[in-house]
Amino acid sequence: MKFDNVLAEVNGFGKFQIRMMLLLVIPRVTLPFHFLLNNFIASIPAHHCALSSLDDGGTFGNLSQQEKLVVSIPFQQDGSPSSCLMFAEPQYHLLFNSTNTTDLPEVPCRSGWTYDNTTFKSTLATEWDLVCEKKSLNRATATIFFMGVMVGAAAFGYHSDRFGRKKTLLVSYIITAVFGFASAFSYNFSSFAVTRFFSGFGISGISIVSIVLCIEWVDIKHRTLVGVLLSLDWSLSTIVLPAVAYFVNDWRYLTAIVTTPLFVAMITWWWLPESARWLISNGRVNRAHFYLNKCAKCNNREEFMADLKPEVLSKVILVEDEKRKYSFMDLIRTPKMRQLALLTGTVWFGVACTYYGISLNVDGFGDNIYLTQFIYGVSEVPAKALVIYFLDKIGRRMTQAGALFLTGLCIFSSLLIPRDQSTARTTVGALGKMFVEGAFTTLFLYTTELYPTVMRQNGLGYSSFMARFGVAVSPLIIILEDTWSYLPGILFTLVALIATLSVSFLPETMNVRLPETIEDVEQTRR
DSSP: OOHHHHHHHTOTTSHHHHHHHHHHHHHHTHHHHHHSTHHHHTOOOOEEEOOGGGOOSSTGGGSOHHHHHHHHSOBOTTSOBOSSEEESSOOGGGGTOTTOOTTOOEEEOSSOEEEOOSSOSBOHHHHHTOOGGGHHHHHHHHHHHHHHHHHHHHHHHHHHHHHOHHHHHHHHHHHHHHHHHHHHTOSSHHHHHHHHHHHHHHHHHHHHHHHHHHHTTSOGGGHHHHHHHHHHHHHHHHHHHHHHHHHOOBHHHHHHHHHTHHHHHHHHGGGOOOOHHHHHHTTOHHHHHHHHHHHHHHTTOHHHHHTOOHHHHTTTSOOSOTTOOOOGGGGSSSHHHHHHHHHHHHHHHHHHHHHHHHHHHOOOSOSOHHHHHHHHHHHHHHHHHHHHHHHHHTOHHHHHHHHHHHHHHHHHHHHHSOTTOHHHHHHHHHHHHHHHHHHHHHHHHHHHHHSOGGGHHHHHHHHHHHHHHHHHHHHHHHHGGGTOTTHHHHHHHHHHHHHHHHHTTSOOOTTOOOOOSHHHHHHOOO
16 A cells, blocks of 8 residues: 555545645745845835035025936936936036036935835835945845745755654744844845845745645645645735735835735644655654544544554555655765756756746836736736646646747747837747746646655755756846847747756656655656
């Protein structure tokens, strides 16, 4: 008897599993909130040099605000005042001849900046004047966060396989909540950068541990449905986030509010079960029997558990050494695991790199950041519906490869569309984002099914690490647009195609029992 047979007997998709999914939605809604938070809190509103240093109470003080701007700030070709420069002295003659600005002495802003607070009451840029020569620090906030996510993926992947899913999940809740609120009350940029790094570190655990815990409690028949439904919280929260940000346009309050659900999650954590698969594979059969009993009772299958003794469970998952502690080194010790790690790492890098490449390049929605984010979220929902259909019709491998190939095709097609045809470029870009979201959704489920129970969290942690590396590379590729405008699109297309090719060497996992040990992986045929 295999564990999947036991799970089928106690109902692998009953009230017990549905309740667990709902409990995991509470912390998971914070994932897109924090991952996309930088779009709002690091936004740079229109700004120009503050004029207080020139206000001598004389002639300058008697001018209207617009006249002060004309005599103090050089205007750009688009008619807006310069963001970082001002005239060394007021140029009153510009009140009569505003076009004659040739060879007028200009200096950097002397007394700070004045910001347009029409859209945002405050952001990181307005809080600490992260503009002009400090603009790079403002952009670095996203990189700092994702560095934390990258390190957290490796750390939580290892500790979840070592100490269990449930304990590790609680640690991720606490770290994210503590540092999330600490970042909202940061007194300078340095403290914000540190707390934001650890917010990313903690939230990485919520991302990878929650989905593994859920999948390990679901039977073969419903793995696809559960894997996709659990990812819907990302899309729905992406739709909700711009509405929250619209009404809470102060970066401190917004950061605190998007972290708040984690306090509810800490309370509901007590009702989450530990993974029975993990418990059995680590020799804790009595504890596994306890949770299986709870599952059977909740799903009205108590008669089966009455005849199943804890000793029987020890034979459900055969492990050579129950005291053995697995680590990332086990990803490369054996041939099939080594091949699996290479291929999944390549695919995760490719999907993440193209996902953020498209997200940063899709334009044509206008300047309304709230509408743009809303459309991004809505475009992902059809991808989930298509994924549910194709995963059970053509399998994981073909769905993954097909979504990646179509993503690459959309990126390449955008290169052939003239830049002045914004509607066509926007349509192709939105389609590309829909396909790459489908690829991401499939990848979480597919990777969870590929790695064995004893290494599942390590494998997903390593894969997520490679994904964050792809996120870091994506902006560097976009910068190459200054060298040749077509180069980023060509490189993103190649990355998508290489990832597509890598998928073709992975085994199919549709309607297949989850591997429990490394030996199970080594014995499988492609």
